[in-house]
Amino acid sequence: MGKALMIGAGGVASVVAHKCCQNSDVFHELCIASRTLSKCNKLKEKLNNGKTKVTTAQLDADNTSQIIALIEKFKPDIVINVALPYQDLTIMDACLATKTHYLDTANYEPLDTAKFEYKWQWTYKKQFEEAGITAILGSGFDPGVTGVFSAYAQKHYFDEIHTIDIVDANAGEHGYPFATNFNPEINIREVTANGSYFENGQFIETAPMSIKRVYNLPQIGPKDIYLLHHEEMESLAINIRGIKRIRFWMTFSENYLTHLKVLENVGMTSIEPISFEGKQIVPLQFLKAILPDPASLGARTKGKTNIGCIFTGLKDGQKKKYYVYNVCDHQACYAEVGSQAISYTTGVPAMIGAMMVLTGKWKKPGVYNVEEFDPDPFMDALNQFGLPWTEDFNPVLID
């Protein structure tokens, strides 16, 4: 049915590639392109590619003309961007120039400021409409599945959703004193930034990690959860009817936060370049280089993740609550595709989003966040491709 060009060959890309190959009827051909060709080839060797033809290519995705040249050579139907958020705009530009569909899992980030905003990518809407191509933004788990869960709740259970609490829990243990479970640079930028939540039409900023609760998560148990800013709140605030408040919560252990505090206090998490022995270096990029590679955590991580959304609102004039979540087991993911659950929970929805476009279910010209499409075929595919979800109609609410 289709050809996909995947950009990136890291933790998430590895899962996307495995899942595309498990879905050969949709993904006839896959080209894995990334900055380091050897990583693409290594990934290709690990795949059980079935009927999917897999090729590799070297690509600097900061360079639009290189991306255009590769697209013109390979002629994909869709580009799946699982490189880093810094490359979103160069890849979108190349998709526009070649009239190729686009999908990513994280909003564009300028190198010098951590913003977590969609505004740069939303400005492409008209151009994508005019070119007749679809761009799907944020088709990972969060953002991604959390938006699909919200659209599903809105479609099936609520006339108006008033509150959404997104709870992202990782109870996995990798045995290192400190490591991040996806790209360290992006992860640390996210957790050291100010928190924020949406209430009554505006975003309210909070100091980093200043709002904490304890929540008892199904299959995981009670965990400390901290309020963070997260990009999907920006689009959900626009796309969900009647919404009054959205908050995003993530679990962190005392140990993780202590290490992070020390690294922050000594300046290691800064994205401001410094001069070191005559060279300009970014402390956070240096830190990334010395931390364990997230892709290497798979074999050692044990435990589960639980990511879901708790909704309150009205149906037929009655107050209603609803919680929908996925539980994913790190070791089961590793046994299946050789990656831990964080990469797995991001890579599976990226493949599914691309499948929605290639099968025509989510194909409309423009730039969209996932909650703007019919959630039903995506929800079915989550069950089919390894991320089954569970519903609870009487959840405990977070105060």
Ligand code: NDP
């Ligand atoms: P990794 O660091 O493991 O992989 C990133 C890949 O991108 C590497 O292969 C890297 O190549 C490649 N890359 C970086 N820069 C370029 C470039 N200029 N040109 C070509 N390739 C490049 O990251 P992850 O796999 O953990 O994360 C991938 C994406 O997924 C990130 O954008 C992250 O924010 C997002 N994500 C989204 C989540 C969600 O739920 N929505 C959750 C987790 C992650 P090299 O190895 O040579 O550096």
